[in-house]
Amino acid sequence: MDAIKVLGKTLVASPERRQEADADLTVVRQVQAGDVAAFDRLITKYRERVFGIVYNLTSNREDAADLTQDTFIKAFQSIQRFGGQSSFFTWLYRIAVNSTLSHLRKTRLRSFFSLERIDADEPVSREIIGALTDKTGADRDTYVRELQEKLNDALQKLSIKHRTVVTLFEIDGLSHQEIAEVMNCSVGTVRSRLHYAKQLLQAELQPYMRR
Amino acid sequence: MNQEKRPITLEDILRLKRAERPPAAFWDQFDRDLRARQLTALLEKRPWWRSAAVSQAWSLWSRYHLPLGATAIFALTFVAMREYRPTPEAVAPHSRASRVAIAAPHANSSAAGLPALESSSAISDEQPTEIAGEAMVAEAVSAPAAATLAPGELSHLLTGDARVTPSDVTPSARHIAANLAAAEAAGPLVARRLLTPATGFEMRVLPARATTTEPLASMSSPAAMRNSRLLSAMAFATEAPARSNENVARRLSDEQLYDSGAHRFGAKANSLTFKM
Numbered sequence: 001m002d003a004i005k006v007l008g009k010t011l012v013a014s015p016e017r018r019q020e021a022d023a024d025l026t027v028v029r030q031v032q033a034g035d036v037a038a039f040d041r042l043i044t045k046y047r048e049r050v051f052g053i054v055y056n057l058t059s060n061r062e063d064a065a066d067l068t069q070d071t072f073i074k075a076f077q078s079i080q081r082f083g084g085q086s087s088f089f090t091w092l093y094r095i096a097v098n099s100t101l102s103h104l105r106k107t108r109l110r111s112f113f114s115l116e117r118i119d120a121d122e123p124v125s126r127e128i129i130g131a132l133t134d135k136t137g138a139d140r141d142t143y144v145r146e147l148q149e150k151l152n153d154a155l156q157k158l159s160i161k162h163r164t165v166v167t168l169f170e171i172d173g174l175s176h177q178e179i180a181e182v183m184n185c186s187v188g189t190v191r192s193r194l195h196y197a198k199q200l201l202q203a204e205l206q207p208y209m210r211r
Numbered sequence: 212m213n214q215e216k217r218p219i220t221l222e223d224i225l226r227l228k229r230a231e232r233p234p235a236a237f238w239d240q241f242d243r244d245l246r247a248r249q250l251t252a253l254l255e256k257r258p259w260w261r262s263a264a265v266s267q268a269w270s271l272w273s274r275y276h277l278p279l280g281a282t283a284i285f286a287l288t289f290v291a292m293r294e295y296r297p298t299p300e301a302v303a304p305h306s307r308a309s310r311v312a313i314a315a316p317h318a319n320s321s322a323a324g325l326p327a328l329e330s331s332s333a334i335s336d337e338q339p340t341e342i343a344g345e346a347m348v349a350e351a352v353s354a355p356a357a358a359t360l361a362p363g364e365l366s367h368l369l370t371g372d373a374r375v376t377p378s379d380v381t382p383s384a385r386h387i388a389a390n391l392a393a394a395e396a397a398g399p400l401v402a403r404r405l406l407t408p409a410t411g412f413e414m415r416v417l418p419a420r421a422t423t424t425e426p427l428a429s430m431s432s433p434a435a436m437r438n439s440r441l442l443s444a445m446a447f448a449t450e451a452p453a454r455s456n457e458n459v460a461r462r463l464s465d466e467q468l469y470d471s472g473a474h475r476f477g478a479k480a481n482s483l484t485f486k487m
Contacts, residue, residue: 043245047238056228065237069245073252116231125230128223148231151224170225202221209219 021087028088031079039079043072046089049172050096056167057100057160059152060114067103071096086181093174093182097164104160113152118144132208147208154204162197169194 030038050071055064074095082091118125133143155163164183168174169190176194180187202209 043242047241048232051233051241052229055231061233065241065244069241069248072245073248076249077252116233118227119230119232122230125227128219128227131219131223147224148227151228166225167228170222171228198221201225205221205224208224209221
């Protein structure tokens, strides 16, 4: 029965995801068997992605670090309950998103930014920044910093659910199906939230866009 | 030049967020902190309700929470409706006072029970002194007894339950009654002197108390009310036209009275009539 469920889930996922899920499941079985050190491999593999999702939801580096650690500790404590119905990374994402949403609800009135620097040497960001401005040197850094703050500000104006969908889809690259699993809602709901969130973001970031 | 013409979309701007990465030193600190917290979590004893077995059982039950809750509410409602019976107080809460008055004659027949408070009016000089003595005992006992009554007993007293038996009378009341009877037997003259003022006092005071009437008796019957209403309407009907005729005659001037087209004029002792 479990095998059918796993097959049903993996059919909608890409082959790379499926291979990844299988590899994760093997490590999880080792941890469940008592090999606690095997969990470190999962931490090393997913810490940046989990940090990324939490950071993009909170826009605060310190909160993101704490919540990422919480996520791994919760996952470690509950790993005996992981039955393999979904992939490990979906399960881990769900823990991270739920922890973050709970944290955001608690600290809704006292949120503030604590941003990481944009790595301007990365090819993709370099290309985008180059297309956005002709400025160089310190002026460019100032412009990028301003854009970064404006972008985070626009994201924080979204509701928590809309922000989560945009972050998971546009920044973390999850599919609609995966987001639906993580957020425990339908694919239609994910699409609808994504569309609405993008409309709002477009209205906020219009001055920085060029057609 | 080509880069300037490249359109910038929302997706491009959002992709910049991927480039927001912490430095490598951050991960060293992160690993150290996580290790420390992991060890703390390992040493920390988890409560039994958060153990894997309980959590699994709870998650299995979670799919039945809604139907079970609905069934419980339905069952509770059904039992509550089945067991519900309106109490007499709920049906007629205002009837308690009248019941006191109604129950008093029944209490008279009971041998000096506590509810005989209202029955003292029925005692006359001609009644045997035993009954009078017992009634006095009941009177004497009633005040302290009422002060020490439990709520249930008080309601029992107020409702004037006729099922009060002699065993309900307190031992002290019985003792006083016995003493009085003995005193009367030993010296009738002394006893009469002792009792006569009390009896006289009772006879002077109790008629005032006995004016308590039954609420239903004070109500007039519907037929009497209807009769009085009709009679009052008739009385108004006979007086009102005369008064209005006088008013009309007072308001009319002499010219109006005679020059207008009044072709028929009638005057009676108490009325004026015009026909135009």
